[in-house]
Amino acid sequence: MTKIAPYISSENTTQNLMIEVGIALLPCTAVSIYFYGIIAVKILLSTVMFSFFTEIFWKKIKKDRIHDGSGIIIGLILGLSLPSTTPFYVAGIGGVIAISSKHIFGGLGKNIFNPAILGRLFLMILFPMYLYQVNNFDGTAGVSLYPMIKYGGLSKIIGDLGESMFYRDIILGNRLGSIGESSIIAVFLGYVYLVCRKSIRWEGPIILLGTIYALNSFASPMPFLNIVIGGGLFASVFIATDPVTSPYTRSGYGFYLVLMGIFIFGIKQFTSQPSGITMGVLGANLMVPIINKYTPNRVFAKSYPYVKLVKLILISSLVVTGGFYTLTYKHEDKIPKGINYTNLRKYFGSNVEFEEKIIEDGFIYYPLKKDGIDIGTYIVGDSKGYGKGRVGFDLAVDTEHKIKGLTITHEKETWRLGDQISSSYWQDQWIGRDSNYKFNKEIDGFVGATYTSKNLHRTFKKILKIHEGLFDKVYSGIDGAGGATYTEKSDTDENIDIEIDGVGGATD
Amino acid sequence: MFFKPIFFRGGIHPKEKEITSDKKIEKMPELGTYRVTTLQHIGMPAVVMVKVGDQVKKYQKIGKAEVKFSAFIHSPCSGKVTQIKKINIRGYEAEEITIENDFLGEEFKREKLQSFTPEKFQELVDNLGIVGLGGATFPTHIKLEGKLKTIIINGVECEPYLNADNRVMIESTDEILEGIKILMTIFEMEEGIIGIEENKEKAIEKMEEAVKEYPRIRVQKLPTIYPQGGEKQLIKALLKKEIKSFPREIETITLNVGTILAIYRGVTSGTPIVERIVTVSGEGIKNPKNLSIPIGTPIENILDYVGLRKDTVDKIIACGPMMGHEIGETDVTTKGMNGILALGKEKFPPKLPCIKCGRCVDVCPMGLLPLEYDRLAKKGKYHQMEKEFSLSSCIKCGSCEYICPSQVPLMEAIFLGLEKERDRND
Numbered sequence: 055m056t057k058i059a060p061y062i063s064s065e066n067t068t069q070n071l072m073i074e075v076g077i078a079l080l081p082c083t084a085v086s087i088y089f090y091g092i093i094a095v096k097i098l099l100s101t102v103m104f105s106f107f108t109e110i111f112w113k114k115i116k117k118d119r120i121h122d123g124s125g126i127i128i129g130l131i132l133g134l135s136l137p138s139t140t141p142f143y144v145a146g147i148g149g150v151i152a153i154s155s156k157h158i159f160g161g162l163g164k165n166i167f168n169p170a171i172l173g174r175l176f177l178m179i180l181f182p183m184y185l186y187q188v189n190n191f192d193g194t195a196g197v198s199l200y201p202m203i204k205y206g207g208l209s210k211i212i213g214d215l216g217e218s219m220f221y222r223d224i225i226l227g228n229r230l231g232s233i234g235e236s237s238i239i240a241v242f243l244g245y246v247y248l249v250c251r252k253s254i255r256w257e258g259p260i261i262l263l264g265t266i267y268a269l270n271s272f273a274s275p276m277p278f279l280n281i282v283i284g285g286g287l288f289a290s291v292f293i294a295t296d297p298v299t300s301p302y303t304r305s306g307y308g309f310y311l312v313l314m315g316i317f318i319f320g321i322k323q324f325t326s327q328p329s330g331i332t333m334g335v336l337g338a339n340l341m342v343p344i345i346n347k348y349t350p351n352r353v354f355a356k357s358y359p360y361v362k363l364v365k366l367i368l369i370s371s372l373v374v375t376g377g378f379y380t381l382t383y384k385h386e387d388k389i390p391k392g393i394n395y396t397n398l399r400k401y402f403g404s405n406v407e408f409e410e411k412i413i414e415d416g417f418i419y420y421p422l423k424k425d426g427i428d429i430g431t432y433i434v435g436d437s438k439g440y441g442k443g444r445v446g447f448d449l450a451v452d453t454e455h456k457i458k459g460l461t462i463t464h465e466k467e468t469w470r471l472g473d474q475i476s477s478s479y480w481q482d483q484w485i486g487r488d489s490n491y492k493f494n495k496e497i498d499g500f501v502g503a504t505y506t507s508k509n510l511h512r513t514f515k516k517i518l519k520i521h522e523g524l525f526d527k528v529y530s531g532i533d534g535a536g537g538a539t540y541t542e543k544s545d546t547d548e549n550i551d552i553e554i555d556g557v558g559g560a561t562d
Numbered sequence: 563m564f565f566k567p568i569f570f571r572g573g574i575h576p577k578e579k580e581i582t583s584d585k586k587i588e589k590m591p592e593l594g595t596y597r598v599t600t601l602q603h604i605g606m607p608a609v610v611m612v613k614v615g616d617q618v619k620k621y622q623k624i625g626k627a628e629v630k631f632s633a634f635i636h637s638p639c640s641g642k643v644t645q646i647k648k649i650n651i652r653g654y655e656a657e658e659i660t661i662e663n664d665f666l667g668e669e670f671k672r673e674k675l676q677s678f679t680p681e682k683f684q685e686l687v688d689n690l691g692i693v694g695l696g697g698a699t700f701p702t703h704i705k706l707e708g709k710l711k712t713i714i715i716n717g718v719e720c721e722p723y724l725n726a727d728n729r730v731m732i733e734s735t736d737e738i739l740e741g742i743k744i745l746m747t748i749f750e751m752e753e754g755i756i757g758i759e760e761n762k763e764k765a766i767e768k769m770e771e772a773v774k775e776y777p778r779i780r781v782q783k784l785p786t787i788y789p790q791g792g793e794k795q796l797i798k799a800l801l802k803k804e805i806k807s808f809p810r811e812i813e814t815i816t817l818n819v820g821t822i823l824a825i826y827r828g829v830t831s832g833t834p835i836v837e838r839i840v841t842v843s844g845e846g847i848k849n850p851k852n853l854s855i856p857i858g859t860p861i862e863n864i865l866d867y868v869g870l871r872k873d874t875v876d877k878i879i880a881c882g883p884m885m886g887h888e889i890g891e892t893d894v895t896t897k898g899m900n901g902i903l904a905l906g907k908e909k910f911p912p913k914l915p916c917i918k919c920g921r922c923v924d925v926c927p928m929g930l931l932p933l934e935y936d937r938l939a940k941k942g943k944y945h946q947m948e949k950e951f952s953l954s955s956c957i958k959c960g961s962c963e964y965i966c967p968s969q970v971p972l973m974e975a976i977f978l979g980l981e982k983e984r985d986r987n988d
Contacts, residue, residue: 060884067968162915303931354804
C-alpha cells in the first residue's frame with residue numbers, strides 16, 4: 055500500500071526520545087559516581103548490562119529487529135534508584151526482572167507498570183536486607199535518610215551538622231539515599247534539559263512534588279524534606295514522566311500525578327514502608343487505563359465531558375478512601391462473621407469488644423462489651439413467618455433484657471400484607487419491650503396478616519426468655535462491683551439450657 | 563515556549579520550505595492538448611455537455627452542474643473535443659474530456675453581472691464554476707446564501723512549500739480588496755478580516771498598505787501554526803468562536819484569496835475558472851516556480867516545463883505535503899490543486915509500537931485522541947471510533963502522524979474508519 059499523507063515527518067523519533075532521557079540522566083550518573091565511586095559504577099554497569107542482554111534475548115525470541123534503546127534507559131533508571139548498599143549482582147537481577155516484565159506485558163508501549171519500578175519492587179521483596187537497611191543514625195551507612203526522618207533521629211543529625219551544613223549537603227548531594235538522587239542540582243539539570251527538548255511536560259514534576267508537599271504540610275513538621283528525600287525528586291522527573299505508563303491527555307496526566315502524590319503520601323504515612331515511591335508509582339500506574347478512559351480532551355465545538363471527569367473523581371476517591379479505610383481501620387478483623395456491622399454500630403456504637411458466642415435453640419447470642427463493661431447482646435436468628443418462608447432478623451438486647459433494636463434481614467412474606475414487617479416503623483415499635491409484653495393485635499398486627507407478626511412476637515419472647523436465663527447472673531452484677539466474668543457463666547450454661555427449653559416449650 | 567499565544571488548540575510547526583516565496587507568477591505557455599475532468603470539486607460530478615468532434619471555444623461550458631452541490635466546468639482553450647472517457651476519481655465515476663488546442667484563441671461570449679443583487683450574484687458565481695481554490699474545492703455559490711455579517715479571507719497557507727496564495731496576495735492586492743468590497747456591498751456585510759500568517763511578511767505589508775483605504779476591512783497577523791488554514795481553525799483564531807460544520811452558523815463566510823480573486827475577475831470581466839496559480843516545487847524540481855496553469859494541463863507537461871531531477875525524485879504529490887495525495891504523471895491539474903511537489907527520498911524513521919506519549923493528542927486541533935483510532939483499527943473495532951471517540955470531527959490534517967515519534971500510521975487508521983463509517987451509513 056502506498057503511503058498516504060502526510061509525506062513529511064517531524065524529526066523526533068522514539069530512539070531520540072530515549073537518547074534524550076539518557077542525556078538527562080548523565081548529571082545524576084556523574085554525581086553518583088563522584089560520591090560513591092566504584093560502588094556506583096558497579097551497580098550501574100550491572101543493571102545496564104543485564105538489561106541490555108535481557109532486551110536482546112527477548113528481541114531474539116520475538117524476532118524483532120528494531121532496537122529502540124529503551125532497555126538501556128530502564129537499566130540506568132533502575133540502577134540510579136537503588137541505594138548504595140545494593141550488591142551488584144542483586145542490581146543485575148533487578149535489571150533482568152525489569153526488562154522481562156516489560157516484554158511479558160507485550161513489549162514497548164504495552165506495559166502497564168513502569169519496568170524499572172517493577173524491578174525495584176521485586177528487589178525490595180526479595181532482598182529487603184539491602185534495600186531497607188538502616189545501620190546507624192550518624193549517617194555513615196544506610197539506605198536512605200528517609201527512614202530516619204520517619205522514625206525520628208533527624209533532629210540529631212541536624213544538631214550534629216548544623217542547619218546550614220545540613221541543607222547544603224542535601225542540595226549538593228553529600229547524603230544518603232538512592233545513588234541517583236544524591237544531588238538536587240543534578241536532578242534539576244536533567245529536568246531542565248528534558249523540558250527544553252520537550253521530552254516531558256514541564257508541569258509534571260511540579261504537580262507531583264506539589265501534591266506531596268501539600269499533603270505533608272499537614273502531617274510533617276518539615277514538608278520540604280519529604281519531597282527532596284526519599285526518591286521523590288528523582289521519581290518525579292524520570293519515573294512519573296515515563297510516557298508509556300502515564301495518561302496521554304494533559305488533564306489526565308495532571309490527575310494521574312495528583313493521584314500518585316496521594317498514594318505516595320498515604321503509603322509513607324500509614325504503612326510500615328519507609329517511603330511510598332515504589333508502591334505509589336505502581337498504584338498510580340494501575341489507574342492509568344481508567345484515567346485515560348475518563349479524561350478525553352474537549353472535542354472542537356462540543357462541550358467538555360464533565361460527567362466523565364466527575365465519574366473519574368468518584369472512582370478514584372473511592373479507591374483512595376477505600377485504601378485509607380483499610381490502612382487505618384483496626385477492629386474489622388475482630389468482628390465475627392455473620393454480624394452486620396452497620397446494624398451493630400447502629401445499636402451499640404463502635405469500638406465494641408466481642409466475647410465467645412453462645413448458640414441456643416438455633417439462635418446465636420453475641421455478648422458484647424465496651425471498655426470492659428457489658429453493654430448487651432447481639433442476636434442473630436430466624437423465625438417462622440406466615441407460610442413456609444422464614445424471616446431472618448438481627449436483634450439487639452440490652453442488659454435489662456429489653457429489645458434495643460430490631461432489623462429484619464430477609465423475609466418472603468405476602469406482598470403488602472406480611473412484608474410490612476420490613477418497615478422501620480414496625481421494627482422501631484419493638485424497642486424497649488421485654489419478655490412480659492403482651493401481643494397487641496391493633497398495634498403489632500397488620501390487617502390480614504396477623505400470623506406473621508404473631509409468630510415473630512412468639513420468637514422474640516422466646517429469645518428474651520432465653521436471654522434472661524443466660525445472662526441474668528452476669529448482668530445483675532453490673533450495678534455492684536461489675537466484676538462478673540465470663541467463666542462463671544459458662545459453668546451455668548448447661549443448667550440454664552434445660553430450664554429455658556422448658557419455658558420456651560410452655561409458651562408455644 | 564510555555565506561553566505562546568493561543569489562537570486555537572494544538573497544531574504543529576513543520577519545517578518551512580518556502581523555496582518559491584520570492585518567485586513571480588509566470589504564465590505557462592499553451593499546450594496542444596488539455597484533459598479536463600468533470601469532478602474537480604466536492605459533490606456530484608458535472609454532466610458532459612459536448613460530444614466527441616464538437617468545436618469548443620475558450621471559456622465555453624463543457625460540464626453542467628445538474629444539482630446544486632456541483633459546479634460547472636469550462637474549456638481552457640479553443641479547439642476540438644477528441645475523446646471522452648470514463649475515469650475514477652476518489653471512488654466516484656467521472657469523465658475526462660480531451661480537447662485538442664487549435665491555437666486560434668477564440669473566446670466564448672462571457673457573462674456579465676446584470677444587477678447587484680445577492681441572487682444574481684450567486685447565479686453568476688454558479689455559472690462561472692467557482693469553487694474554493696484553497697484545496698477543499700467546496701462550491702462557492704452554496705456559501706453565498708442567507709444573511710452574512712462577516713467575511714474572512716483565508717491567506718494563511720499553512721502547508722510547507724506552497725506559495726500560490728502568498729504570491730497572489732503580493733501581486734493582486736488591489737483586485738482582492740476590490741473583490742472583498744464587492745461582496746461586502748452586495749451582502750451588506752459589516753466586517754472583513756484578512757488572516758495571514760506572520761511568515762508572509764511581504765504579503766502582510768502590501769495588504770496592510772492597501773487596506774488603509776477601507777475602514778471596515780482589517781488584516782490580522784497570525785502565528786505560523788499548521789493547520790490554521792482550515793476553515794474551523796481560522797474562524798476560531800480570528801473570531802474566537804467554534805463552528806460545528808459551516809461558517810453560516812455564525813453568519814460568516816470564509817473565502818480563499820484565490821477564490822476572491824476569481825470572483826473579482828468573474829464579476830468584472832465574466833471570466834470563469836479555467837486556470838489557477840500552482841506552486842511547482844520540491845527537492846526534485848530544477849526550477850521551482852509559481853505558475854499560472856490552465857486547468858486540465860497534464861502533470862508531465864508541467865514537470866517537463868520546470869525540469870524534473872529524475873534521480874532525486876521519489877514521489878509526486880498534488881497539494882501540500884500534509885494533506886495532499888500522490889499523483890502519477892498521467893494525471894491532470896484540477897481546480898483544487900494548489901501545488902505540485904516532487905519530493906525527494908525522505909528517510910522516514912523506523913516504525914515502532916505506539917509508546918502513548920500523547921503528542922498526537924496534544925497537537926490535534928480538534929481535541930481528538932488519534933492513538934485510540936490506531937488501537938481500534940488494529941482490533942478491527944471500527945464502529946467504536948465514531949461512537950466513543952467522535953471520529954467524524956477529524957479534519958484529516960495529518961498533524962498527529964507528522965508529530966508521531968514512532969511513525970504509527972494514524973491517518974491510515976482514520977481514513978479506514980471513515981470509510982467503514984460511510985459504508986455502514988449507506
